[in-house]
């Protein structure tokens with residue numbers, strides 16, 4: 010697929026619209042992290058690096074553009090990194106820390122989360138441009154936005170000023186990140202734990218309009234589903250047989266398939282029409298439309314409205330991403346700005 014550019018000034022899509030959403034009012038004071046709701050917006054602003062690193066947005070855009078020229082899937086990988094960062098101890102770059110006891114090695118990320126090298130490259134350029142200034146957590150937030158935009162999706166103003174954590178929380182990643190085998194109400198509960206609502210669940214799941222998933226997350230739907238001896242009846246039968254040949258029983262679970270089969274690298278609303286047509290790939294996708302839990306009644310309506318209204322999905326996705334990016338940031342003097350995203354500073 011062709012990279013979306015939308016350049017206003019020679020750089021790929023560098024035009025920055027400054028817009029505040031109701032969920033992110035300017036000028037909130039206080040730096041404390043405690044107390045509900047967990048979504049806080051203190052100190053994040055669009056111009057945090059205005060004087061300290063004025064080219065930060067241009068640099069990240071250019072580097073993400075290069076990464077996508079090399080491999081379009083990287084857009085999905087970078088988007089997911091920001092999501093997996095934010096859901097564990099807030100958006101604090103904790104997923105980037107190396108170490109076998111860190112989040113990188115938690116079950117949802119092991120052999121799965123990718124894009125770390127791209128983050129390293131962006132960080133290195135920013136360090137030479139404005140040493141010790143831009144946090145790794147902010148790089149993830151900006152790179153996620155640019156990945157969506159360059160894949161043809163919406164854009165939004167990324168609020169910045171996050172700082173990086175001193176720790177990584179592996180057990181928090183294991184328990185807090187949603188699993189593709191979770192029922193709808195459990196996924197909703199995990200989103201609620203970080204201050205996101207049921208609409209955010211459906212909206213942000215639309216991130217599965219790009220990127221890929223490993224067979225290991227699908228095979229339970231393809232063969233002997235729930236002991237039935239057949240495929241999951243909520244999976245389109247033609248798609249099921251196609252997937253059965255790519256993901257055979259006892260085959261290599263690391264083989265990947267596109268999450269959105271009909272427009273793999275394009276950020277669009279096809280994900281929702283896939284669900285309506287029983288073509289959701291993961292169980293956690295399809296149950297948003299076909300789940301029988303009471304909770305699925307409300308998710309189903311949202312799926313339907315996004316399936317028929319792409320601009321509604323785009324604007325809601327932008328708002329939900331800003332809300333997700335505001336989950337418990339470290340600000341002020343909390344945490345640090347890492348010099349290398351993989352390790353805590355030594356001094």
Ligand code: HEM
Nearest residue numbers: 085086089092121187188189213214216220221222223293
């Ligand atoms: C609602 C609960 C969610 C579940 C259960 C879930 C689960 C998964 C799983 C199992 C994969 C495949 C991983 C692999 O094969 O190794 C995946 C991939 C992906 N997820 Fe999610 N996800 C969820 C929500 C989200 C959200 C909120 C976003 C972003 C806003 C997102 C973005 C992505 C992307 C872009 C990929 C493809 C990554 C790549 O190709 O490298 N997901 N997800």
